[in-house]
Amino acid sequence: MSLFSKRKKLIISGCSYTDNYAKQQKMKEFPIWGELLAEKLDMDLINLGKCGFGNKAIYHSLTEEILKRKDIGLVVAMWSEVQRVSFFVDDKPLYRKNGDVYKNDWDCFHPERIVLDAEWHDKFYKPPMKNIKKSGLKYDISVALRNKFLDDIKSGVKESLGYMYALQSICELNNIPHLQIQGCQPLMGKGEPLQSVQYKEFCNLIIESPYIDKMKETFIGWPVDPRIGGYSIDSKLEDKHRFSPEDTHPNEKGHKYISEVFYDEYEKIYS
Amino acid sequence: MNMKRFILKCRLFFSTIFVRYDQKQEKGFIYEFDDDRFKKLSLEEQGIQVQKNWNKYMKDK
Numbered sequence: 001m002s003l004f005s006k007r008k009k010l011i012i013s014g015c016s017y018t019d020n021y022a023k024q025q026k027m028k029e030f031p032i033w034g035e036l037l038a039e040k041l042d043m044d045l046i047n048l049g050k051c052g053f054g055n056k057a058i059y060h061s062l063t064e065e066i067l068k069r070k071d072i073g074l075v076v077a078m079w080s081e082v083q084r085v086s087f088f089v090d091d092k093p094l095y096r097k098n099g100d101v102y103k104n105d106w107d108c109f110h111p112e113r114i115v116l117d118a119e120w121h122d123k124f125y126k127p128p129m130k131n132i133k134k135s136g137l138k139y140d141i142s143v144a145l146r147n148k149f150l151d152d153i154k155s156g157v158k159e160s161l162g163y164m165y166a167l168q169s170i171c172e173l174n175n176i177p178h179l180q181i182q183g184c185q186p187l188m189g190k191g192e193p194l195q196s197v198q199y200k201e202f203c204n205l206i207i208e209s210p211y212i213d214k215m216k217e218t219f220i221g222w223p224v225d226p227r228i229g230g231y232s233i234d235s236k237l238e239d240k241h242r243f244s245p246e247d248t249h250p251n252e253k254g255h256k257y258i259s260e261v262f263y264d265e266y267e268k269i270y271s
Numbered sequence: 272m273n274m275k276r277f278i279l280k281c282r283l284f285f286s287t288i289f290v291r292y293d294q295k296q297e298k299g300f301i302y303e304f305d306d307d308r309f310k311k312l313s314l315e316e317q318g319i320q321v322q323k324n325w326n327k328y329m330k331d332k
Binding site: 124 | 273275276280282283285286292294296299300301302314318321331
């Protein structure tokens with residue numbers, strides 16, 4: 001992207017479904033959906049997405065960029081898991097061996113995963129040795145949140161729906177074309193029957209929320225879950241669109257498919 | 272309750288009874304690691320492999 005390009009900007013944010021996950025994992029790289037969509041729309045891409053981002057980070061990264069620009073062609077939010085927490089950290093830039101500069105403004109994590117990960121490592125530590133996974137700010141915050149039930153589905157859904165509606169309102173207020181979609185599954189994957197119980201709660205929270213009839217057609221797949229007539233991009237991905245059964249992130253075909261979904265909706269709504 | 276909410280509640284009720292949703296189960300996190308070769312290792316060997324894996328991750332990073 002030229003610094004002096006007069007092309008409109010495609011501003012996107014999201015989690016690993018939006019960031020260059022293959023590059024992060026040192027896998028063979030391919031064009032990601034943001035790049036493909038920018039090419040189709042003849043816009044310059046500004047990709048604010050980062051692997052692991054929570055919805056708070058997605059919302060703030062987008063709004064801060066939106067409010068300081070006047071050359072926006074399209075804004076796309078691909079939302080993440082509702083129970084991820086995000087903290088503004090403003091770390092110093094990290095200079096990687098391969099020459100990349102990584103600037104981390106947000107520290108995001110899923111408290112339940114942090115605790116499960118730490119507990120899994122317990123077996124390798126015999127007292128008086130201490131499990132190093134059970135130290136540090138992330139772990140301390142995760143334990144505190146979980147002990148006080150502050151990372152439950154209800155609070156995650158309430159917060160996330162608020163960000164989704166706020167983003168829609170900001171874009172409408174500033175006459176900015178925008179699209180939103182749920183990217184990965186909104187809840188952490190669990191085995192049955194717990195998964196069904198949790199998704200039922202998730203759907204009920206959406207139905208009973210004040211946002212249920214406030215989201216416009218620009219939210220692709222609203223109200224997010226197939227049980228109530230919505231969908232996430234993840235629920236539309238087939239096996240051929242994913243890296244493997246273990247790593248269900250979208251592969252090259254998956255990213256191409258996602259870019260087509262956005263392009264079709266953009267044409268339908270804004271052309 | 273407005274009509275939309277009522278319809279969605281009904282839809283949710285019937286879909287949870289009659290429809291089975293096949294969602295991809297996560298397997299990528301270490302606590303979900305389900306490899307038979309790893310399971311057969313002694314606890315000490317498992318620890319060494321985890322440490323090696325972590326060292327490689329940190330080196331690549």
